[in-house]
Amino acid sequence: MAIIAVNTKIIKRIILHYSDLVYCYTRANVRGEVSRNFLGYAWWSLEPMLGMLVYYLVFAVGLRLGDDDFLTFLLVGTSFWLWFNKTVSQSANSITKAKGIILSAKVSKIVFPLSAILHTAVKQIVVVGVLLVFLPLAGIEITKYWFILPLIMAVQLAFIAGVSLTAAILVPIIPDLSFLIDTALRLMFFVSGVLFSMDRIGPPYGMYLYYANPMAALLTNYRKILLYGESPDFPYLFGCLIASTILCLAAGITLRKLDSYYPRWVLK
Amino acid sequence: MTSEQVLIRAENVGVTYSMGAFWKKSYYTPIENISFDIISGQNLGIIGRNGAGKSTLLRLLAGIILPDEGRIIKGPEVSVSMLVANAGFDPFISGRDNIYLAGMIFGLSRKDIDQKLPGIIEFADIGDWIDKPLRTYSSGMMARVGFSLSLEMTPDVLLIDEAMGAGDENFRKKARTRLLEKIKSDQTTVIVSHDLDVLADLCSRVIWIHDKHIRMDDDPKKVTEAYLKTTGNKGKKRKRSILKED
Numbered sequence: 098m099a100i101i102a103v104n105t106k107i108i109k110r111i112i113l114h115y116s117d118l119v120y121c122y123t124r125a126n127v128r129g130e131v132s133r134n135f136l137g138y139a140w141w142s143l144e145p146m147l148g149m150l151v152y153y154l155v156f157a158v159g160l161r162l163g164d165d166d167f168l169t170f171l172l173v174g175t176s177f178w179l180w181f182n183k184t185v186s187q188s189a190n191s192i193t194k195a196k197g198i199i200l201s202a203k204v205s206k207i208v209f210p211l212s213a214i215l216h217t218a219v220k221q222i223v224v225v226g227v228l229l230v231f232l233p234l235a236g237i238e239i240t241k242y243w244f245i246l247p248l249i250m251a252v253q254l255a256f257i258a259g260v261s262l263t264a265a266i267l268v269p270i271i272p273d274l275s276f277l278i279d280t281a282l283r284l285m286f287f288v289s290g291v292l293f294s295m296d297r298i299g300p301p302y303g304m305y306l307y308y309a310n311p312m313a314a315l316l317t318n319y320r321k322i323l324l325y326g327e328s329p330d331f332p333y334l335f336g337c338l339i340a341s342t343i344l345c346l347a348a349g350i351t352l353r354k355l356d357s358y359y360p361r362w363v364l365k
Numbered sequence: 366m367t368s369e370q371v372l373i374r375a376e377n378v379g380v381t382y383s384m385g386a387f388w389k390k391s392y393y394t395p396i397e398n399i400s401f402d403i404i405s406g407q408n409l410g411i412i413g414r415n416g417a418g419k420s421t422l423l424r425l426l427a428g429i430i431l432p433d434e435g436r437i438i439k440g441p442e443v444s445v446s447m448l449v450a451n452a453g454f455d456p457f458i459s460g461r462d463n464i465y466l467a468g469m470i471f472g473l474s475r476k477d478i479d480q481k482l483p484g485i486i487e488f489a490d491i492g493d494w495i496d497k498p499l500r501t502y503s504s505g506m507m508a509r510v511g512f513s514l515s516l517e518m519t520p521d522v523l524l525i526d527e528a529m530g531a532g533d534e535n536f537r538k539k540a541r542t543r544l545l546e547k548i549k550s551d552q553t554t555v556i557v558s559h560d561l562d563v564l565a566d567l568c569s570r571v572i573w574i575h576d577k578h579i580r581m582d583d584d585p586k587k588v589t590e591a592y593l594k595t596t597g598n599k600g601k602k603r604k605r606s607i608l609k610e611d
Contacts, residue, residue: 365385
């Protein structure tokens with residue numbers, strides 16, 4: 098009994114220490130990122146807006162695609178797509194980037210991808226804040242479905258964490274993967290319905306993509322609740338949450354098991 | 366605690382690094398079948414040529430890597446940390462934030478650092494620069510911050526890789542005095558150095574690593590004499606030793 102008591106105490110201390118470390122590492126990175134530019138925090142909301150502007154100019158103004166709602170449609174898509182995209186590419190290289198730290202102290206490697214996940218999550222809150230102000234200004238009606246937004250964001254966070262942790266585990270082992278991840282993200286961008294609705298892709302492929310690619314389903318559901326005043330696809334969201342949580346746990350356990358090998362891998 | 370207490374025991378330890386992709390894999394074994402004890406209160410010196418596996422040995426003792434053969438036996442309550450002048454340092458964040466970050470990575474809690482921060486900043490003595498991002502620092506200022514933090518660490522076993530910079534002459538003197546005080550106190554230390562005089566002066570025991578194995582593990586005088594006979598020089602140093610008295 099005594100041994101178990103000591104162990105839980107040590108474990109509690111370790112968890113507290115590491116959550117503190119993730120917090121400090123993230124805070125430092127946020128401050129660093131902000132201090133690098135003249136406009137600082139403003140970029141957090143400017144970046145998705147500029148991304149949207151590019152697509153709007155190319156597709157709506159240039160190619161005359163999309164209907165009158167195209168602007169809000171794009172804004173919702175890019176805001177939440179960028180969250181996924183940024184986190185995955187940041188986490189993928191997070192362990193390799195921390196080489197100096199890893200080679201001079203014993204530290205749990207999960208700190209680095211977790212900090213990347215926290216970093217972009219904090220930014221996303223600002224992005225969503227701006228989005229929620231912009232939508233009514235663009236003539237979108239606020240409905241009761243807006244209150245479901247935190248729930249879908251929680252599902253997306255779990256999905257992002259699962260994919261990001263997996264990428265963080267693999268890239269130091271096979272560095273070549275960082276190129277493949279870039280390509281995979283670009284491909285995924287086109288089949289996630291950022292630029293066009295999933296039902297534009299003829300049946301049955303649109304449906305397959307919707308179910309196989311959680312980002313496509315998440316973006317569709319964000320639009321349902323924010324733009325169209327419709328109820329989201331709860332069974333799918335629930336399933337996605339469960340699957341993502343399992344992926345997160347599996348990745349966490351794997352990372353813990355491989356923890357002491359990473360210094361050797363980043364040395365290569 | 367008795368004075369003869371073994372803090373860390375290395376038992377037939379070997380490390381093999383594998384390099385390259387799986388179809389062109391090559392292996393490199395810096396150390397093989399090495400055994401020794403680190404005893405509480407003792408200063409242990411490690412000597413050997415470049416690439417003899419001294420850094421690998423320090424990483425093993427710090428628990429950063431695990432051995433491929435043999436084992437490192439260490440109680441969970443024994444804390445070990447490496448003294449490094451600029452680890453964990455992020456160029457885009459301020460000196461103050463870097464102290465928090467590096468301190469926590471070396472195992473201090475945020476509260477510990479809150480307490481030690483004024484002392485660290487005073488010792489580093491770089492004025493308002495402490496709140497500016499590290500990328501604007503000179504290398505001397507960077508070493509000042511790193512070293513001041515390192516000196517505040519009080520692990521059970523302190524690992525020192527002696528080939529490190531410590532800024533300008535003024536700071537070097539100040540840092541050396543503090544470091545020597547620390548080494549000469551009850552602090553258990555492992556010092557890796559090329560400088561035989563330094564090891565003879567500070568250590569009660571020196572291990573000589575040669576060709577993957579321990580060639581000698583004895584009194585500093587005997588080891589350095591034997592080492593001099595084979596290498597024929599006192600170990601030329603490109604960098605001035607931080608531990609050496611002028």
